[in-house]
Amino acid sequence: MKKYIDQGKNDTRSGYGAGMTELGRTNPNVVALCADLVGSLKIETFIKENPERFFQVGIAEANMMGMAAGLTIGGKIPFPSTFANFATGRVYDQIRQSIAYSNKNVKICASHAGLTLGEDGATHQILEDIGLMKMLPGMTVINPCDYNQTKAATIAIADHVGPVYLRFGRPKVANFTPVDQKFEIGKALMLNEGTDVTIVATGHLVWESLIAAETLEGQGISAEVINIHTIKPLDEVALLKSVKKTGCIVSAEEHNYLGGLGESIARTLATQHPTPQEFVATQDTFGESGTPEQLMEKYGLNNKAIVAAVHRVLKRK
Amino acid sequence: MPNLKELQDLTIQVRRDIVRMVHKVNSGHPGGSLGCTEFMVALYNEVMELKEGFDMDGINEDIFFLSNGHISPVFYSVLARRGYFPIKELSTFRLLNSRLQGHPTTHEGLPGVRVASGSLGQGLSVALGAAQAKKLNKDSHLVYSLHGDGELNEGQNWEAIMYASAKKVDNIIATIDRNGQQIDGPTEEVLAQGDLRPKFEAFGWDVLEIHDGNNLEAVIKGMKEAKSRTGKGKPVCVILHTIMGNGVDFMMYTHAWHGKAPNDEQLATALSQNPETLGDY
Numbered sequence: 001m002k003k004y005i006d007q008g009k010n011d012t013r014s015g016y017g018a019g020m021t022e023l024g025r026t027n028p029n030v031v032a033l034c035a036d037l038v039g040s041l042k043i044e045t046f047i048k049e050n051p052e053r054f055f056q057v058g059i060a061e062a063n064m065m066g067m068a069a070g071l072t073i074g075g076k077i078p079f080p081s082t083f084a085n086f087a088t089g090r091v092y093d094q095i096r097q098s099i100a101y102s103n104k105n106v107k108i109c110a111s112h113a114g115l116t117l118g119e120d121g122a123t124h125q126i127l128e129d130i131g132l133m134k135m136l137p138g139m140t141v142i143n144p145c146d147y148n149q150t151k152a153a154t155i156a157i158a159d160h161v162g163p164v165y166l167r168f169g170r171p172k173v174a175n176f177t178p179v180d181q182k183f184e185i186g187k188a189l190m191l192n193e194g195t196d197v198t199i200v201a202t203g204h205l206v207w208e209s210l211i212a213a214e215t216l217e218g219q220g221i222s223a224e225v226i227n228i229h230t231i232k233p234l235d236e237v238a239l240l241k242s243v244k245k246t247g248c249i250v251s252a253e254e255h256n257y258l259g260g261l262g263e264s265i266a267r268t269l270a271t272q273h274p275t276p277q278e279f280v281a282t283q284d285t286f287g288e289s290g291t292p293e294q295l296m297e298k299y300g301l302n303n304k305a306i307v308a309a310v311h312r313v314l315k316r317k
Numbered sequence: 318m319p320n321l322k323e324l325q326d327l328t329i330q331v332r333r334d335i336v337r338m339v340h341k342v343n344s345g346h347p348g349g350s351l352g353c354t355e356f357m358v359a360l361y362n363e364v365m366e367l368k369e370g371f372d373m374d375g376i377n378e379d380i381f382f383l384s385n386g387h388i389s390p391v392f393y394s395v396l397a398r399r400g401y402f403p404i405k406e407l408s409t410f411r412l413l414n415s416r417l418q419g420h421p422t423t424h425e426g427l428p429g430v431r432v433a434s435g436s437l438g439q440g441l442s443v444a445l446g447a448a449q450a451k452k453l454n455k456d457s458h459l460v461y462s463l464h465g466d467g468e469l470n471e472g473q474n475w476e477a478i479m480y481a482s483a484k485k486v487d488n489i490i491a492t493i494d495r496n497g498q499q500i501d502g503p504t505e506e507v508l509a510q511g512d513l514r515p516k517f518e519a520f521g522w523d524v525l526e527i528h529d530g531n532n533l534e535a536v537i538k539g540m541k542e543a544k545s546r547t548g549k550g551k552p553v554c555v556i557l558h559t560i561m562g563n564g565v566d567f568m569m570y571t572h573a574w575h576g577k578a579p580n581d582e583q584l585a586t587a588l589s590q591n592p593e594t595l596g597d598y
Contacts, residue, residue, distance in 0.1 A: 060476035070446020
């Protein structure tokens with residue numbers, strides 16, 4: 001199987017910060033907003049280099065989303081950013097009316113998504129945000145897998161016209177995608193070709209899928225691994241091509257199985273090519289305090305859980 | 318600039334448009350629309366500096382946001398009669414496939430509308446964002462917004478009110494339609510606001526009041542005064558005292574006509590009190 005090298009653990013939120021630094025230097029229309037979480041979002045360099053293009057709104061996310069919508073009027077490309085919980089559920093109606101329905105060119109950037117922010121617990125963990133955002137007509141939903149890809153995605157969404165939800169996380173995780181890889185919205189990436197099962201993962205679960213594929217290889221199972229960084233629009237062509245070859249699929253995401261990537265895949269398959277599928281996702285539950293590793297273990301979101309899901313789905317072929 | 322008589326004629330015609338629009342589809346919000354007619358006519362025909370035609374970015378012109386989107390009838394009528402879209406299109410208000418949705422939206426591409434509104438309390442934030450964009454673009458034109466007084470119940474307003482003064486957004490004039498009514502009754506019974514002026518002043522705004530918000534001359538004078546107070550480091554708030562349902566006697570001084578259309582007989586009465594001036598759509 002194809003080998004991927006961890007270039008050194010890093011957090012995806014720092015990828016966002018690095019992307020913002022570059023956008024600050026290359027795109028004069030990009031502006032940033034933040035709700036009292038500048039340090040957590042890693043945008044200090046953007047702010048230092050472009051103080052006039054940064055808007056500190058305080059702990060007022062509703063106002064931040066409305067202001068972002070307003071800043072597009074006059075040609076700015078606003079990047080409001082905060083924790084995923086406060087960037088979606090807390091301000092759903094502001095996003096719905098002022099941004100999505102109004103078709104404003106706003107890039108909602110959300111850190112600390114999923115369980116892996118760890119010890120802060122369920123008030124700060126959100127496992128519903130992909131569902132909330134993908135249900136909004138016209139909203140693009142992206143969940144990159146590592147530092148390099150988050151940086152590339154941040155830069156790419158500035159050139160996309162229309163509202164975008166970009167979701168990333170807090171923990172330092174393997175950084176394994178090529179530093180110069182171009183980010184194409186809506187285009188799945190084939191990480192490992194296989195013949196027995198398709199594993200489709202997004203976000204932090206992509207690296208876990210690669211580890212799982214290695215384990216499976218040792219068991220004589222050939223797993224195809226696809227990195228779906230864009231959940232909406234979903235790359236249906238890549239999905240269908242793969243399952244027509246392998247005949248079964250496991251979806252893996254740091255999100256509730258309700259409303260997440262897995263459900264989008266299931267809909268595609270049910271209507272176009274019915275295929276056995278297993279879900280690696282949280283089971284309609286809130287999170288809790290713990291280390292990221294402990295939480296991923298307890299809630300079944302690591303490479304072991306992916307291997308187990310593959311064994312389940314293979315029996316259903 | 319039109320003269321006062323022309324603006325008065327336009328005001329009467331807009332009132333006719335409002336009651337005819339809501340009557341035709343037996344739905345919509347005439348009360349607040351009638352109360353804000355003088356303000357909207359003055360704003361679009363005397364107060365704001367506008368370019369010909371419409372583009373979303375509104376660079377090098379004043380721009381306006383309607384936060385209390387339910388008073389769409391007055392917004393649509395004033396926009397149409399200012400030339401943003403054909404006047405005859407007013408006849409499509411709230412009909413299937415119309416650009417004139419129940420609440421204003423950019424979704425159908427209606428010229429003159431820059432953001433969707435209807436879910437209350439969001440317009441001031443949007444206006445502040447647009448005002449900051451104007452500053453970044455070194456565009457010295459102003460951003461105007463209109464809000465219902467009942468709408469101030471929504472907490473997002475107070476986030477925005479706090480932001481505007483803290484960040485010295487002094488190129489905005491936010492007007493509060495102080496008609497004292499909301500859906501469930503008088504504002505002072507539903508959720509008492511007391512005196513709004515010291516509230517805004519405590520938040521660092523420059524506040525002025527227009528006591529006769531249904532008098533065109535008073536509105537024009539007040540808004541020109543508001544304009545003169547911009548650019549001085551503080552956001553400007555206008556408290557516009559109006560009478561809900563103004564110009565149609567049986568709709569006045571009550572919240573009963575907030576979201577209710579007149580029947581045929583009531584329409585005839587309303588129209589007789591506002592004889593045709595510029596021609597019905």
